Amino acid sequence: MEVDLRYDAKIKGLAIKNGPEHVDPQLQLELEQLNTICTELIGITDAVPSPPTPENFNKDMSRMISKLYEGGVQAFKNGKIQDSEKQFTIAIEVINRRNKFEAFQGTLQELGILLMARADTYLAGKKYVKAFNDADLLIGLMMCTPDNFLRRGVANYFLENYEDARADFQRGLAFDPNNEKLLAELNNVLDKILDENGDYL
Template identity: 65%
Template sequence: MNVPLAYDAKTKQLSLPKEAERVVPLVKLEVDQLNTLVQELIANGSDVPPPPTPENFNKDMSKMIKKLYEGGVQAFKQGKYEESAKQFNIGVAMIARRTKFESFQGTLQELGLFLMSRADAYLKTKNYLGAFNDADMLIGMMMVTPDNFLRRGVANYLLGNYEDARADYQRGLSFDPDNQRLTTELEIVLDKILEENGDYL
């Protein structure tokens, strides 16, 4: 299928006709992503962006992100879980606004911290689906971290997905067999599965 693209020389952006956007939404997504990269390349001020290194990581933005993280952690410690989740949400949004040519390694570390903390805040505010989504993304980013399987397992348990919770706890224990919290949660979910099956003693 041929999709007509239009180019605006003033804004240096591609666009699709409205009817094409509805028919091929994936092409619309790719055009939007391409426009974002072009805008960031133009804003960079050089034909080729510098190689991403820790030295050219935006340190001002890093300071703001760090303050948001510290504020979220402080609110969590004070039991202000809604405020904590809000701080982590803002931080994740700021991380997403980093230029696409910055060091991905630094961005990934920041994002991991925020997602772990936001998942914990979501569990406290009973936003179990949000906690599940954050923990699921964390597992994709850091596969061998047992605590991320614990987070997703707890979210699955609270969502009523007991078999999925059991699988998460067992996978977490495969990375850390001595993890007491994972062992305790696994025992709880196994009891719940027996109860659900009518086999509870």
């Protein structure tokens, strides 16, 4: 399939012109990725991007992200769940706007802390699908953290995915066998499974 790619001044990148109505999603994704990396390269003033190091990590953005995180935590403590959720979401968006050539280790650390906080906020606000999505992403990023399995397990429990919740709590306990919260939640879900199966009165 042939497509007509041209530079579009409005988006400052390549776009498909006079193409078929339905463009292959993979082609569209690759085009967006190409435009993103080109934008990042154009924004660099050096001839070659410098290697990512802690020294060239944008400290101003880090301070902004830290303030948003602290504001979200304070809002959560004051019972303002929606304000807290908004602060964490904005902070995650700021992380996404970081230069793609910055050190990923710092970005990953910031993202992990914010996703944990936002997942807890979603659970408190009874937004269980969103909490599940954040916890699922956290498990992909930080597999050995038992609390992330707790978060996903609780979301699964309230979504009535009891077997998945049981599996999450058991996986979390594999990393921390004496975790009281995981043990308590596992007992709750086991009781629920027995009740659902009619084996428990």
